[in-house]
Amino acid sequence: MKALEYLLEGIGLRKYYAIKRGSLRKRTLIAKAVDGVDLRIRQGETFALVGESGSGKTTLGKMLISLIETTEGQVLYKGKNIFEMTKEERGKFRSKMQIIFQDPDASLNPKHTIRKILSLPFQIHAGDLKKHELEEKIIGLLGKVGLEPPQQFINSYPHELSGGQKQRVGIARAVALNPELVVADEPVSSLDVSVRAQILKLMKNLQQEMNITYLFITHDLAVVRAIAHNVATMYLGKIVESGTVRQTFESALHPYTQSLLLSTPIPRPAIMQKRVVPQVTGEVPSPINPPSGCRFHPRCRYAQDICSKLDPDLLELERDHVVACHVAAHGGIKPVDISVQTSVE
Amino acid sequence: MGRLANRQLEVKDLRTYFFLRNSVLKAVDEVCINIGEKEIVGIVGESGSGKTVTALSILRLVPFPGRIVTGEVIYKGRNLLEVEEIEMRKIRGKQISMVFQDPMTFLNPVMKVGDQIAESIMIHQGIEKKEAREQAMRLLESVLIPSPEIIVDYYPHQLSGGMKQRILIAIAISCGPSLIIADEPTTALDVTVQMQILSMLKDIKNRLSTSILLVTHDLGIVAGVCDRAYVMYAGKVAETGRVLDLYEDPLHPYTRGLLRSTLSIDEFKEELETIEGYVPSLISPPTGCRFNPRCPCSIEICRKEEPKLLSKKGKGVACWLYR
Numbered sequence: 001m002k003a004l005e006y007l008l009e010g011i012g013l014r015k016y017y018a019i020k021r022g023s024l025r026k027r028t029l030i031a032k033a034v035d036g037v038d039l040r041i042r043q044g045e046t047f048a049l050v051g052e053s054g055s056g057k058t059t060l061g062k063m064l065i066s067l068i069e070t071t072e073g074q075v076l077y078k079g080k081n082i083f084e085m086t087k088e089e090r091g092k093f094r095s096k097m098q099i100i101f102q103d104p105d106a107s108l109n110p111k112h113t114i115r116k117i118l119s120l121p122f123q124i125h126a127g128d129l130k131k132h133e134l135e136e137k138i139i140g141l142l143g144k145v146g147l148e149p150p151q152q153f154i155n156s157y158p159h160e161l162s163g164g165q166k167q168r169v170g171i172a173r174a175v176a177l178n179p180e181l182v183v184a185d186e187p188v189s190s191l192d193v194s195v196r197a198q199i200l201k202l203m204k205n206l207q208q209e210m211n212i213t214y215l216f217i218t219h220d221l222a223v224v225r226a227i228a229h230n231v232a233t234m235y236l237g238k239i240v241e242s243g244t245v246r247q248t249f250e251s252a253l254h255p256y257t258q259s260l261l262l263s264t265p266i267p268r269p270a271i272m273q274k275r276v277v278p279q280v281t282g283e284v285p286s287p288i289n290p291p292s293g294c295r296f297h298p299r300c301r302y303a304q305d306i307c308s309k310l311d312p313d314l315l316e317l318e319r320d321h322v323v324a325c326h327v328a329a330h331g332g333i334k335p336v337d338i339s340v341q342t343s344v345e
Numbered sequence: 346m347g348r349l350a351n352r353q354l355e356v357k358d359l360r361t362y363f364f365l366r367n368s369v370l371k372a373v374d375e376v377c378i379n380i381g382e383k384e385i386v387g388i389v390g391e392s393g394s395g396k397t398v399t400a401l402s403i404l405r406l407v408p409f410p411g412r413i414v415t416g417e418v419i420y421k422g423r424n425l426l427e428v429e430e431i432e433m434r435k436i437r438g439k440q441i442s443m444v445f446q447d448p449m450t451f452l453n454p455v456m457k458v459g460d461q462i463a464e465s466i467m468i469h470q471g472i473e474k475k476e477a478r479e480q481a482m483r484l485l486e487s488v489l490i491p492s493p494e495i496i497v498d499y500y501p502h503q504l505s506g507g508m509k510q511r512i513l514i515a516i517a518i519s520c521g522p523s524l525i526i527a528d529e530p531t532t533a534l535d536v537t538v539q540m541q542i543l544s545m546l547k548d549i550k551n552r553l554s555t556s557i558l559l560v561t562h563d564l565g566i567v568a569g570v571c572d573r574a575y576v577m578y579a580g581k582v583a584e585t586g587r588v589l590d591l592y593e594d595p596l597h598p599y600t601r602g603l604l605r606s607t608l609s610i611d612e613f614k615e616e617l618e619t620i621e622g623y624v625p626s627l628i629s630p631p632t633g634c635r636f637n638p639r640c641p642c643s644i645e646i647c648r649k650e651e652p653k654l655l656s657k658k659g660k661g662v663a664c665w666l667y668r
Contacts, residue, residue: 052535162623163392192391193562194620197606201617219535222608226617249610263536265565266609269588272569278541283505339611 006076007043007213008064008181012036013073015059019288031287033059035237037073038314041181046207046214048224048245050260051234054284057217060234061183064215065097066090095125098174102186104166108158114142114169115154121176141172144209146202164195168202175206185217200227221264225249230320233257236295237287239314243321251335253317253328255300256280258336271339294326302327351382352419353524353556354403354441359416361395361402368628372398372411374580377654378558380524385550385557387567387588390577391603393624396560399577400526403558404437405430420524439469442517446529448509452501458512459485459497462519469520484515488545507538514542518549525549528560543570564607568592576600579635580627586660596662598640634665642666 015034021027034056041047041064049057062068064075066082075082077093085093101107108117118138122129129137142150145168158166167187174182184203188196204227206212216228224231225245232242233256241254252258259280266272282299285291291298297307306326314322315329327333356378363370373395380386388396401407403418405425418425420441425433437443445451453461462484463477472480478497485493488511501509510530517525527546531539547570550557559571567574568588575585576597584597595601602620622639625631631638637647646665654663 052537164623192624193564193603194391194606195623197608197617197619198621200608201619204617220608221536221610225610225613226608245613249613259537261610263540264610265536265539265563265569266611267564267568267592267604267607268609268611269568269592271611272565276540276544276547276569278537278544280537281541283507283538284535 005043006040007078008041008215009074009076009079010037010039010060010064011074011076012038013060013063013075014071015056015063015068016071029288032237032290033287034063035287035290037234037237037239039064039232039239039242041213041215042230043180044207044211044213045229046216046227048216048218048228048231049234050218050221050224050231052219052260052284054236054287055234056237056287057234058185061185061215061217062099065099065181065183066094067099091125095121095177096180097183098177098179098181099183099185100167100170100174100187102189104158104163104170104190107170108166110158112157113154114138114156114158114161117158117169118142118173118176121173125177137176141176144175144206145169145172146198147172162195163191164198167191167199171199171202171206175210175212178210179212181213181215183215183217186219187216188223189218189220196223197226203227221249221260222266233260236284236290238295238324239322240296240325241321241323242314247318247321249338251318251321253321253323253333253335254296254325255302255327255333256296258333261336261338266338294324302333352379353382353384354378354380354558355417355419356399356403357417357419359399359402359418360414361398361407361411361416362414363411365410365628370627371580371630372627373402376416376577376580376582378575378582380556380558382523382556383550383554384573385547385559385571387571387574388558388560388577389562389564389567389574391562391624393579393627394577395580395627396562396577397528400443400528400558400560403526404441404443405433406437406443435469438465438516438522439520440522441524441526442520442522444510444513444517444525444527444530446532448506448513449501451513452509454501457498457500458504459499462512462516465516465519480519481515484519485512487518488512488515489541490515506534507541510534510538510542511545514545514549518553518555521553522555524556524558526558526560529562530559531566532561532563539566546570564592564604565609576603579625579630581635582654582661582663583636584660584662584664585654590658590660594658596657596660596667597636597664598642598666599636602639602641634663 017031019029051057063070139150147153147168188199228245231248232239235256241257262279280299293308293310294312297303312324312326314324316322359376361373390396402413459481462481466477466480482493490496531542571588573587576583578599584600605618633648634652637643652663652665654661657667
């Protein structure tokens with residue numbers, strides 16, 4: 001990986017939603033779904049965005065490939081601001097950015113055959129393909145994602161396929177135009193354990209074959225460990241910690257990342273029987289009225305006075321490893337070891 | 346298969362089929378399950394394994410067009426599949442209660458949560474409204490709901506997912522049941538909240554001496570919460586035993602594959618392991634062992650004859666490799 005070779009950068013990204021409340025919908029509240037995020041994705045890597053519901057991870061992902069508008073901030077594609085692109089450049093940018101959704105039932109049109117679903121990207125972006133050329137491309141795609149023999153699937157409708165097969169179609173559609181970046185939004189969350197590994201394996205192989213960069217959005221840290229190179233943990237619209245996959249699993253320092261790690265079930269009875277204790281109290285608060293200072297402080301066992309007053313900045317505590325925590329910044333937090341039989345007092 | 350001094354509930358040879366227009370879907374086929382006193386038993390399996398239908402069959406809540414074809418559910422010396430429906434209503438919610446995956450399929454959206462808890466107490470214990478409300482408040486406190494005196498007058502939509510699940514648990518324990526059936530109780534929740542709920546279930550078992558049947562797809566949850574577990578595949582029990590034995594020395598190729606393909610945060614796998622293929626259709630399941638088309642160890646007999654669940658090394662396993 002070449003250093004500083006960023007495919008996509010987000011700078012100071014914010015996304016606010018106005019919510020009308022009250023009897024006549026006259027009161028307007030602001031929900032800060034994403035509130036000041038910087039992030040850099042290198043060419044060819046898998047960058048994971050982790051967080052619980054309401055963390056803003058999906059909103060951020062969609063902003064980066066301009067599926068939704070940003071309230072504030074810039075997105076740079078190979079150093080170029082995508083909001084200043086000409087219409088032609090933007091069309092090309094869009095064909096290079098694709099997305100895989102969590103729920104293939106909602107993202108594949110039930111009235112279309114697999115052939116039709118997979119021919120749409122070509123018709124929109126590749127224009128004048130001849131019929132037999134299109135057919136060849138689709139058959140090639142089906143083979144690529146392991147739906148073989150292709151003839152068996154090409155005339156099927158989505159409901160005739162299993163969950164794993166449908167997600168393969170979703171992946172085929174995303175990689176149809178040789179994209180540079182694919183945003184994968186919880187692509188394996190609705191799948192069974194045995195199928196989950198198949199799909200992740202396929203995504204890894206496609207990454208190597210086609211040099212795809214993934215922005216992988218998930219709440220499941222076990223999936224992150226299996227596929228990601230770099231990880232950013234989000235909480236209530238902000239990145240609280242970011243680092244390599246190794247740093248995230250072996251030396252995470254933000255109390256929120258640590259409680260996520262200790263709350264993730266692992267299939268080892270000797271460790272887990274002792275770990276089933278609440279690692280953190282309460283639930284994620286509403287983004288409409290987030291806590292002052294550090295947004296995690298009401299749930300944080302390390303919280304000090306300063307945490308409720310001042311929002312901590314992301315500090316680089318070691319190379320590539322940034323943490324937004326007042327306590328961690330002064331060395332007040334030790335990494336947790338997830339593979340031993342301990343629980344936090 | 347674990348000798349149990351005191352059996353709380355025993356499911357014998359249960360078959361629950363769904364009668365579709367032109368076919369029969371064998372969702373649960375010859376399933377046997379035991380739950381001991383003060384024990385948390387897991388049923389773990391992928392979608393279509395029959396784990397939820399097994400749980401619903403125990404309470405006779407199988408939805409149309411499903412029907413329990415044969416079997417026995419022995420509870421306190423009686424076969425629950427033979428008692429009158431009116432009698433069954435007294436058992437449901439009072440002696441055996443249930444917690445579902447999605448609280449909103451169970452909670453009434455236009456009724457205050459306090460009243461919903463009180464309703465269950467009033468119906469099953471014949472207690473006056475005022476006292477039931479006080480009990481409801483105490484229950485809210487026991488499931489760690491902050492400021493119960495305020496929450497008691499809330500409607501479900503005013504509560505978060507985790508809070509709703511706590512209300513459901515409060516209703517489930519309101520009449521001091523001897524068994525709670527929890528079907529994927531934490532699947533819709535965030536992991537930090539999931540841990541809170543799981544630890545509460547363990548606490549309830551210890552505090553109230555309740556048995557719990559936990560249905561889940563997550564091997565990590567079973568590892569953390571259950572004493573024993575049943576691994577189900579395509580409507581059948583593939584393997585059963587104490588959780589520690591199951592994980593450390595899995596016998597059935599399906600259990601092995603499942604454990605190997607389960608991702609875990611404490612190890613990095615360069616090569617992801619998978620079970621090839623997909624879960625079969627239960628309308629025309631494979632002949633012989635239902636796992637044989639995906640099984641790396643399958644031999645000739647696996648394709649012809651169905652293996653029975655037999656004891657082996659303190660566990661139960663349904664596989665021809667162990668004959």
